[in-house]
Amino acid sequence: MTPLPSAASPAAGLPRRVGVVGSGLIGASIGLALRRVGVEVLLRDTDPEQVKLAEAMGAGSVWQGERVEHAVVAVPPHAVAAELRAVQVAGIAATASDVASVKSRPIAEAVVAGVDLTAWCPAHPIAGRERGGAASAQADLFAERTWVLCPIPHTSAAALAATEALARACGALPVRATPARHDEAMAALSHLPQVVSSLLAAAAPDLRPGEVALAGQGFRDATRLAESDPTLWSSILEGNRGPVAAHARRLAAELGALADALDHASEASVTKVVTGMMERGRAGRAQLPRKAGTQAARPWGWVGVVLDDRPGQLAALLTAIGEWQVNLEDIGPFEHSLEAPAGVIELAVAPEVAGELVDRLIAAGWVAYHRS
Amino acid sequence: MTPLPSAASPAAGLPRRVGVVGSGLIGASIGLALRRVGVEVLLRDTDPEQVKLAEAMGAGSVWQGERVEHAVVAVPPHAVAAELRAVQVAGIAATASDVASVKSRPIAEAVVAGVDLTAWCPAHPIAGRERGGAASAQADLFAERTWVLCPIPHTSAAALAATEALARACGALPVRATPARHDEAMAALSHLPQVVSSLLAAAAPDLRPGEVALAGQGFRDATRLAESDPTLWSSILEGNRGPVAAHARRLAAELGALADALDHASEASVTKVVTGMMERGRAGRAQLPRKAGTQAARPWGWVGVVLDDRPGQLAALLTAIGEWQVNLEDIGPFEHSLEAPAGVIELAVAPEVAGELVDRLIAAGWVAYHRS
Missing domain, CATH: 3.40.50.720 (NAD(P)-binding Rossmann-like Domain)
Known part of the structure; x- marks a missing residue:
């Protein structure tokens, strides 16, 4: 591409x-x-x-x-x-x-x-x-x-x-x-996720009455695509038969191997299989551009700081950082609610200055940490 | 339940x-x-x-x-x-x-x-x-x-x-x-979606360089769970071996059947198989309670402000807001790239003060807007 x-x-x-x-x-x-x-x-x-x-x-x-x-x-x-x-x-x-x-x-x-x-x-x-x-x-x-x-x-x-x-x-x-590379990539990135989303959602009616209330946000996200239009998707999957079939078979084989491990392997083996699978998944996610269409972002150093929920707290923090001539590259969500006594804000800076910034913040009286 | x-x-x-x-x-x-x-x-x-x-x-x-x-x-x-x-x-x-x-x-x-x-x-x-x-x-x-x-x-x-x-x-x-019904339901609603999310994300590194940029929002949602902690999830899957293995085998069989249809069946048969699968998925989604998963959050007023990418810009903005005694309820991602000359940050405030805040920001020389 x-x-x-x-x-x-x-x-x-x-x-x-x-x-x-x-x-x-x-x-x-x-x-x-x-x-x-x-x-x-x-x-x-x-x-x-x-x-x-x-x-x-x-x-x-x-x-x-x-x-x-x-x-x-x-x-x-x-x-x-x-x-x-x-x-x-x-x-x-x-x-x-x-x-x-x-x-x-x-x-x-x-x-x-x-x-x-x-x-x-x-x-x-x-x-x-x-x-x-x-x-x-x-x-x-x-x-x-x-x-x-x-x-x-x-x-x-x-x-x-x-x-x-x-x-x-x-x-x-x-x-x-x-066209061939496009279709191959879309089979992995769009068409198989659509199939899996529908199949995961289709399992919900097999549960007993009321048990679907145990579905959390993860199930909602994983099955969001299941609401897509069946007529459109019949056309898409029918139009990309070979690549979608190959990716579906690959995933089926991986699920079968995991099931075998869960049914028969030792605790140590299961841990190894699951950890390996999840590490590969994390590596895949890490390759996604931060925003659609942009290339993978430079890895920032992330610094977390605990803030009181009073006007001016964040300004005081950022004023201090500005005075230290540290450039802020990104800022995480300010996670708190009206009722909570405090929140954590995460700041992205050049990786080489993150450690020093944490030290300076702690010296200045903040509760701060370096997120690895 | x-x-x-x-x-x-x-x-x-x-x-x-x-x-x-x-x-x-x-x-x-x-x-x-x-x-x-x-x-x-x-x-x-x-x-x-x-x-x-x-x-x-x-x-x-x-x-x-x-x-x-x-x-x-x-x-x-x-x-x-x-x-x-x-x-x-x-x-x-x-x-x-x-x-x-x-x-x-x-x-x-x-x-x-x-x-x-x-x-x-x-x-x-x-x-x-x-x-x-x-x-x-x-x-x-x-x-x-x-x-x-x-x-x-x-x-x-x-x-x-x-x-x-x-x-x-x-x-x-x-x-x-x-306990048994809980574990069975969680295998379908949480543990299998986690497995599938990791396996879908794990396919991304197999693509050629740059092709992962073809991932859309659907792939992001379907693989969000893949960022979860491998150590915790080893413990969870290892702790629910039987139900997870059974659900993984069921999904593998369904993927195999779909692949067979895509490889060998007539166009009419493929359409029937895909439409049936997707209709079952939609029926499953429709069973999800509307209530659970919705945040009880108060709807904030969102104010967008354009910032230069220089140290201290955000601090100056937040200092001004603090001086006006406006409490910041949330802060959106600072969306910019190294190459872009400026970025937009979005600030959540009480809805009744958003309009006035925009006016004051503009009067003070910022480029600001009220996002409806």
Whole structure:
């Protein structure tokens, strides 16, 4: 995967009139984002209610066959080839892109459907919500999110440039990947998590009445994706059969190995297996960029300080730190409640100064610690 | 599982002096919650740093062997029996409860260790965070959360009443379950989700460099639990071997069946399999109580302020706010990168003062806004 350099100007090569096929969550959000930067947006959908809603929200106006510079085909994976072909047959868009969560199969289907591949840049903005439809659209849905461009050898420079400019105009960070690598990565990062989330949630009804009340926040987070749209996800999983099946088999084998250890191994062996699994999981989490789309953050030194819950406490702390010429790189949540007598705040500084800062704070009367 | 009727008074039967063994996240949070309602709290831990931190936060004072009415043994499952026995041998607590995420095995170990079972009510507050330790403690960690009481036939009425009163005093909702049903439900609702979260996250390092940037919010949510403490979770999974192994095998079989369908079945069959799986997942999610998991937090007014990335900027801002006698209730992440010229920090204040604060900040030369 290749991150792309920043464009000279966010508006470089941006189409002035864009048509959006499919006015659901993604299509309507693209409309809202493009309208905000002055692009004219025309919308269509098989469901006229979605277009009406998107229009009322300010995402654009009804597309009645006018010619546009670029068409965004924002439909489920299985429908991409047909909608692309329809736009091209009508001759109403110079170039086009799509937003589907799988890439190889729509490309194969486009070849079969006779799509002009030169005018199309396959693409995928990585953003979404469990709730679909125009009503859930947000102008900043793509802000700082990754927008994957998967041009194929046929893709023209014009189609690629228009798609990249559109992604930037929506506030996203365009990166480039081959369709095969995209699909492989999404199987691990999106499609398998969706499957697992649904299967975990599906176990809840097997419990006895009332026992689901024992579900904590962890279960809620782990099963949030289970609320996603079954029709859309049938299209996505069906469109990425091989990679999803391979990742599902890998996970099944790992679960089987863990179950074997739990059923038969010594206490020391179980501890080793579980600790190893969790350390690998932590290593994986540590690789996630701190914010979507940004590279892994520099590892800061974190310093925790106990504060009284009175006005001015935090200011006094930060004034002291400022006087010591220590630059604050990040600040953790101020965790406390109205009733609690005190809270802990965590401050990120350059790792090489964290130890000294803790010493100075303690010398100045604070309760402070260095979080490793 | 049996929900318990509300107590006549939240303070009915509440011990006036409680000892907490283990001053980590759960122990220190119980201390904070009990101090808030006027209970005297005494703390101990094998790590003196944790006690010092918990004490500085206001969770209680050092427990030097004084007699208490009730002891809460807030240690990992494998250590429960030994710590219970130690408290009983010392004769310093009339009754005791624990907080472990598994119940059957600590009960068996307590029998072997010679614990006086009449004085103990096995219990489990369902609340936690990925990060442990006293520094992460919160007085409202248990607010509106479920606190499972698993009394055994030996458990005295006094031990049960003290534990229930303590749960209510922490703001939790006590329910009753047998140890076996508790462990079975937790395997499905907590222990398997933890395993799956770690295994999903562990796949990230297998991707090629940079591809982890394709992870979206769904992956973050699905793998949040992967940051949990390996040592604690070894103890939990080892303590609930049978139910966790059974649920892991069930999930492995379902993943295998899905992979078979993806590899071999017709498009119509795959659609049917995926749609069925997702509908079952949605049905499971729909069973989750709306109430549990919602924070009882007061809705703050949020004020955003743009800051330069220079030492002292934040201190100057907070000094100004302190001088205006505005109490800061929470503080959002300082979202910026090294390369960005400026960052935005979000401050929570009482809703009625947010608008005025924005006006004053702007008058004082800051770029500020009121986030609705």
